[in-house]
Amino acid sequence: MSDFKPLSGAIIKGDINAAVAETQSALDTGNSAQDILDKGLIATMNEVGERFSKGLIFVPQMLRSARAMQECTKVLNPHFQEGDVTSKGKVLIGTVKGDLHDIGKNLVSMMMEGAGFTIIDLGVDVPPEKFVEKAKEVEPDIVGMSALLSTTMPAMLETIEALRKAGIRDKIKVMIGGAPVTEKYAQKVSADSYASDAGSAVIKAKKLLGVS
Ligand code: B1M
Secondary structure, eight states, X not given: XXXXXXXXXXXXXXXXXXXXXXXXXXXXXXXXXXXXXIXXXXXXXXHHHHHHHTTSSOHHHHHHHHHHHHHHHHHHGGGXXXXXXXXXXXXXXEEBTTOOOOHHHHHHHHHHHHTTOEEEEOOSSBOHHHHHHXXXXXXXXXXXXXXXXXXXTHHHHHHHHHHHHTTOGGGSEEEEEOTTOOHHHHHHTTOSEEOSSHHHHHHHHHHHHTOO
């Protein structure tokens, strides 16, 4: 088993080519995609966040690391596919208003798609009215929201309220997640579900819809 140091170093440097090559090499040497994701990619992004908090790196470096990580997840993506399955349900997902972080949301989307859900991704900085408009159009089973900033978490409540005002809140399940989000916060804003990571988002989505 690798220690993922070369992969981690490449992501920290923001060297996309080296990071992608290290991801492929980690797969080739027998590491599971899940281990590479958890112990390689996500652990490194946590370290990037800590370096940012300590003032050792700044937004441009953080962005370069994020780009490198996104490319690595594309290499892992095929390894999370569960094969040909009929859709388990439709998930409308986005990062809430004011928030540009999308790596976590993209991972959740990727794992859910791999597990057989149909994903409609609204991208980042999605205002409540956009969630409502698209939800009316595509009639999803689940609306998923991601927030990475404590300052953008209130947009989750705003969106849930907008869904309620539009008369569609009771027809859909709402799942929320993101680093500052907690189970307690999910209960406070009356979301139907909270997931701490992409793997549990899949398990909880299946539970919400009663599918296996
Ligand atoms: Co920003 N940023 N950032 N950032 N960034 C954080 C979040 C921060 C914690 C860094 C720090 O200070 N230590 C901090 C937030 C502090 C806070 O509010 N509590 C922060 C800050 C302050 C900022 C800016 C304000 C910096 C500035 O400009 N001065 C700025 C804000 C921009 C904005 O959004 N308006 C900013 C900008 C950026 C970049 C653009 C440079 C870049 C994002 C690039 C991108 O996403 N395309 C960036 C990055 C990369 C980070 C860190 C380092 C990494 C985030 C990440 O991708 N993690 C982050 C530090 C950290 O989180 N440790 C930080 C990896 C990802 C796989 O994890 O997103 O948590 P995560 O997703 C997980 C779970 O949370 C969960 O599953 C995922 C997979 O397991 N999950 C869900 C996520 N969504 C879910 C939805 C679900 C269910 C589960 O259901 C629907």
